[in-house]
Amino acid sequence: MILKIKSILSLLRIALRGTERNFTIGSVNRATFLLAIPTMLELSMESLFVIVDLLFVSRLGEQAITIVGINNSVLILLQSVATGLGIATTAIIARRIGEGKAVTAGHTAMQAVYLGLAVGICFSLLAFVFSKEIILFSGADAALMAYGQVYTTIMFAGAGLMIMRIILNGIFRGSGDAFRAMRALVMANLINMVFCALLIFGFGPIPAFGIVGAGIAMVIANTLVVTYQLWHLLKTNKRLVITRRQWRVAPTIINKLIKLAAAGTLQFLIPSSSRFLMIVIVAKLGESTLAGYILANRLVLFTVLPAWGIANAAGVLTGQNLGAKQPERAVESVWKTGLINMCYLGAMAAFLFFCGRSLASLFTNDPDVLDNAALYLRYMAVAYFFFGYTMVISRALNASGAVNTVTLLNVLMFYLIQLPCAYLLAIKLSWGGVGVFTAIMISEVVLATACLIVFKLGKWKKINI
Numbered sequence: 001m002i003l004k005i006k007s008i009l010s011l012l013r014i015a016l017r018g019t020e021r022n023f024t025i026g027s028v029n030r031a032t033f034l035l036a037i038p039t040m041l042e043l044s045m046e047s048l049f050v051i052v053d054l055l056f057v058s059r060l061g062e063q064a065i066t067i068v069g070i071n072n073s074v075l076i077l078l079q080s081v082a083t084g085l086g087i088a089t090t091a092i093i094a095r096r097i098g099e100g101k102a103v104t105a106g107h108t109a110m111q112a113v114y115l116g117l118a119v120g121i122c123f124s125l126l127a128f129v130f131s132k133e134i135i136l137f138s139g140a141d142a143a144l145m146a147y148g149q150v151y152t153t154i155m156f157a158g159a160g161l162m163i164m165r166i167i168l169n170g171i172f173r174g175s176g177d178a179f180r181a182m183r184a185l186v187m188a189n190l191i192n193m194v195f196c197a198l199l200i201f202g203f204g205p206i207p208a209f210g211i212v213g214a215g216i217a218m219v220i221a222n223t224l225v226v227t228y229q230l231w232h233l234l235k236t237n238k239r240l241v242i243t244r245r246q247w248r249v250a251p252t253i254i255n256k257l258i259k260l261a262a263a264g265t266l267q268f269l270i271p272s273s274s275r276f277l278m279i280v281i282v283a284k285l286g287e288s289t290l291a292g293y294i295l296a297n298r299l300v301l302f303t304v305l306p307a308w309g310i311a312n313a314a315g316v317l318t319g320q321n322l323g324a325k326q327p328e329r330a331v332e333s334v335w336k337t338g339l340i341n342m343c344y345l346g347a348m349a350a351f352l353f354f355c356g357r358s359l360a361s362l363f364t365n366d367p368d369v370l371d372n373a374a375l376y377l378r379y380m381a382v383a384y385f386f387f388g389y390t391m392v393i394s395r396a397l398n399a400s401g402a403v404n405t406v407t408l409l410n411v412l413m414f415y416l417i418q419l420p421c422a423y424l425l426a427i428k429l430s431w432g433g434v435g436v437f438t439a440i441m442i443s444e445v446v447l448a449t450a451c452l453i454v455f456k457l458g459k460w461k462k463i464n465i
């Protein structure tokens with residue numbers, strides 16, 4: 001037992017240092033552990049962004065919770081574009097690394113940076129110019145818009161930095177450098193926490209900016225982290241070869257990235273836009289239901305993001321092993337990573353089911369908001385048992401290049417099942433919040449079943465990218 005514990009601690013140190021580079025040889029369990037730990041911690045840090053903002057902003061009242069929730073539902077739409085580019089970048093770089101082509105992988109990384117800069121600037125400008133119209137369309141009334149207009153403008157103007165951060169971490173993950181992606185998110189969280197505390201409530205000569213301070217803190221955190229990511233990519237990374245030759249623009253690689261990213265972006269726009277439309281549906285049920293839904297959704301995001309980190313490890317292992325012509329090793333990686341994910345989410349499900357109300361009470365004292373938040377958390381606890389393999393399989397399919405397949409599965413879940421069922425049950429049949437939460441749970445069960453069927457068919461093993 002002592003030797004086993006020492007072995008696990010030794011592996012943990014290797015995972016956190018990021019010293020292992022080749023994940024296509026040796027034990028699959030070892031490779032899964034070494035990639036899953038930093039990717040899980042990376043997205044745990046991403047979820048801390050959510051929970052830290054919620055902790056600070058919830059102290060400002062129901063209006064603050066609602067405007068931040070509406071903003072995030074819009075920013076997630078923009079984030080979908082970055083995630084699509086990140087999927088394409090991770091998949092192609094992982095495949096090149098598996099093939100032993102570090103020079104081509106470095107060239108791909110630079111093309112992804114160029115695309116990220118172009119997309120980030122365009123989206124920041126568009127969101128900034130139309131910020132007021134976007135938030136009013138989301139269901140905010142004039143009073144809520146007036147309260148959150150400056151915060152909204154700052155957050156939308158800084159959206160490009162968020163996009164760049166996601167794409168750069170996609171580069172690191174694809175190369176197998178999950179440790180670097182994790183470190184970037186740790187830095188972002190620490191910076192965000194410090195500046196949120198200083199700028200929202202004030203300290204000494206620093207005035208209290210209220211909700212505006214949360215927006216400024218986020219922009220500062222993303223600016224500093226993107227600077228760090230670029231510095232490491234260009235100056236100190238040892239997994240990708242980036243010289244002056246890799247700086248040149250390569251239309252062929254850019255076209256390949258765009259083609260794969262378009263499907264990936266559409267794939268993530270579907271759930272993002274669905275969440276945005278769900279906000280519109282829930283808003284019809286009253287402010288307390290909306291605030292409870294937003295609060296619970298952010299708590300769910302906090303617990304689920306680490307699981308997406310584990311799923312990202314499966315994606316990297318799939319891409320690199322397919323590049324190394326080892327499809328059966330890729331399959332084994334998916335099943336073992338899925339088991340880890342199921343264990344983690346099972347623990348989270350039990351916690352939310354029995355302690356969800358107590359957790360939500362840390363953020364609100366309003367009994368109606370608390371009731372709705374607790375109800376949603378109980379329904380999601382049941383759905384968690386279907387998340388584990390769904391997440392892992394969808395990331396593995398993306399890494400193999402079967403992005404269109406995952407996109408179609410998302411269309412089935414969100415647009416053909418979740419939204420119609422939510423509207424029918426909540427509005428037409430007057431089930432209220434119970435109708436919305438039931439529809440979300442049903443759609444997750446359907447998606448999990450469909451993912452397992454597609455993965456077992458095995459056509460994804462033969463895709464070339």
